[in-house]
Amino acid sequence: MIATSRRNLILSAAMAGAALGLDKSLAIAAPARRQQTADPAQGFFRYKVGDAECTALYDGIWEKAHDAAYFSNATVAETKEALAAAGFITAFVTIPITVFVIKLNDKLILCDAGGGDQVQAFNPKSVFVSGKMMANMKAAGIDPKKIETILISHFHPDHIFGLLEKNTNAPVFPNAEIIVPAAEYKWWTDPSLIARLPKGRRPLARRIQAVIPNWKNVLPVEGEDEVVPGIRFVSAPGHTPGHAAFHISSGNEQLMISNDAAYVPALCAMHPGWHGVFDQNAVVAEASRRKLLDRVIADKMMICGSHFPWPGLGKIAKDGGGYALTLDVA
């Protein structure tokens, strides 16, 4: 169905191009820059973990054009095969962005903040749409002013730019306490970092350094502390130096919000040994991924992730040399 609507888009663009007297190849190239995946009919999804009420909020989608550098040890053909095996279209990598609000012990906790409509696709053939979190939060009946605590997994743009107003860098949640992994905070706010980063990553580090250390409501937390009653940071470095997952425990139930430890499960969980270019230290990221997923299986936890197929909640099981995600959207 998706393939058909994509073909129709291309055909209609080609016809429109012909009507305007445009070069045919230009008209055919244009639709690749538009979002082709439909947004979910409802941009929020609610479920319970013991007494905790979790609400997944849809923030947007990255339709990532294939490129040979995505995995250092898997080809584009292998990537397409893995997508097809999991039932995805293979024209691009489908990477939704989901944030989570947890209501536990009468506290409202936001887990990561999405991209705030400020994330650029690296490749002009890709599409990156973000910033729908706020509208979907309101649709879910959650008042953003009532959010007391924000947990941040790591400082990549699709997880923190939703904290910053687009043109002013003003805080979107000035009254919330923003709890971040200390290792992540230290790494990104080190003034000597910028010269050591590849050029493409420098604007991100500059923006972080210009803004985050000046906010009085940012609290770096070491290790695997309980950051709010019932929720702990779980150290899962490699994707970035301080990347953390969030573990929720209530009654007899547990949920691991895995964030970017296994970002696109059809690729990174099914093939945990594939080393992604967006994992800063891919060897460390692989070890963290395996450790986290093994723990989720051993302790029979539910799992979700920032880039799992919407709405992201599921169970994970060993499948050959990898881990298979089964979505649980009952």
Ligand SMILES: [Zn+2]
């Ligand atoms: Zn991410």
